[in-house]
Amino acid sequence: MSFSRPLRRSVSLSQARTLRLVVLGQGAVGKTALTVRFITKRFIGDYDPTLEMIYRHTAVIDGEMVHFEILDTAGQEEDSLQIEEKIKWGDGFAVVYSVTDRCSFDEVMRLCFLINHIHASPKRSGGSDQPPVVIVGNKKDLQFDRMVSCEDGENLSKALKHPFYEISTRDSYEETVVVFNTLYNELMRQGHFSPGSFKRKAVSKLMEKIPKMHANSTLNSGGRSLSFNSFRDYIPE
Numbered sequence: 467m468s469f470s471r472p473l474r475r476s477v478s479l480s481q482a483r484t485l486r487l488v489v490l491g492q493g494a495v496g497k498t499a500l501t502v503r504f505i506t507k508r509f510i511g512d513y514d515p516t517l518e519m520i521y522r523h524t525a526v527i528d529g530e531m532v533h534f535e536i537l538d539t540a541g542q543e544e545d546s547l548q549i550e551e552k553i554k555w556g557d558g559f560a561v562v563y564s565v566t567d568r569c570s571f572d573e574v575m576r577l578c579f580l581i582n583h584i585h586a587s588p589k590r591s592g593g594s595d596q597p598p599v600v601i602v603g604n605k606k607d608l609q610f611d612r613m614v615s616c617e618d619g620e621n622l623s624k625a626l627k628h629p630f631y632e633i634s635t636r637d638s639y640e641e642t643v644v645v646f647n648t649l650y651n652e653l654m655r656q657g658h659f660s661p662g663s664f665k666r667k668a669v670s671k672l673m674e675k676i677p678k679m680h681a682n683s684t685l686n687s688g689g690r691s692l693s694f695n696s697f698r699d700y701i702p703e
């Protein structure tokens with residue numbers, strides 16, 4: 467009698483990649499909910515207004531081990547220098563608005579221009595001088611409170627040439643995965659992980675300015691673990 471062995475996909479540990487993603491958008495659009503949903507699969511209804519936080523999460527995508535470092539920004543930015551630092555830190559960006567909040571939609575264009583302005587570089591590989599950005603219209607489950615149509619989102623996406631997803635973080639874990647996987651795929655396409663790329667140099671310069679303090683915590687959630695730092699206390703590895 468022969469037993470067939472289950473097929474196992476090999477996971478490449480040696481080539482583990484680290485992606486630095488930044489979640490931007492106005493207050494209360496669901497940035498923390500989106501990030502935590504992606505990492506823990508759970509929708510947690512209420513959070514304190516975000517203190518900026520870096521969440522670490524490891525996932526296997528297409529057989530590749532991928533380390534995510536996700537900076538969940540505070541909705542209320544204190545000044546433009548601070549937001550600039552965070553944008554410089556990131557490899558890819560999710561710019562989130564709520565379909566129930568017109569102001570948050572209007573803010574998307576400003577943030578996208580800021581990202582492109584800060585990251586525009588002729589040295590960027592993959593034939594693109596723009597970092598990956600995904601526009602996310604969150605809270606689509608709140609149909610009766612909707613102030614931004616899906617068409618508005620699609621038109622903005624066409625104008626800015628960034629992918630767009632309308633999602634409900636509350637109702638769908640899968641929709642949150644699509645957001646982060648899109649950023650991963652686009653960074654892969656751009657060949658953005660080569661050693662010594664312009665990005666890493668820019669980041670190390672930036673990090674010199676940030677005070678070196680340890681502030682690590684670990685949150686266990688649904689059998690998974692994630693660690694997080696305050697952006698201010700971030701220490702490059």
Ligand SMILES: Nc1nc2c(ncn2[C@@H]2O[C@H](COP(=O)(O)OP(=O)(O)OP(=O)(O)O)[C@@H](O)[C@H]2O)c(=O)[nH]1
Pocket residue numbers: 491492493494495496497498499500510511512513514515516517539540541542604605606607608633634635636637
């Ligand atoms: N109905 C619904 N509520 C959501 C959804 N996503 C987030 N929320 C709620 O929206 C509120 C704000 O969510 P947060 O994740 O704290 O928003 P944030 O953008 O991180 O807010 P700041 O920390 O102030 O920047 C919370 O009450 C969430 O439960 C969603 O998809 N549907």
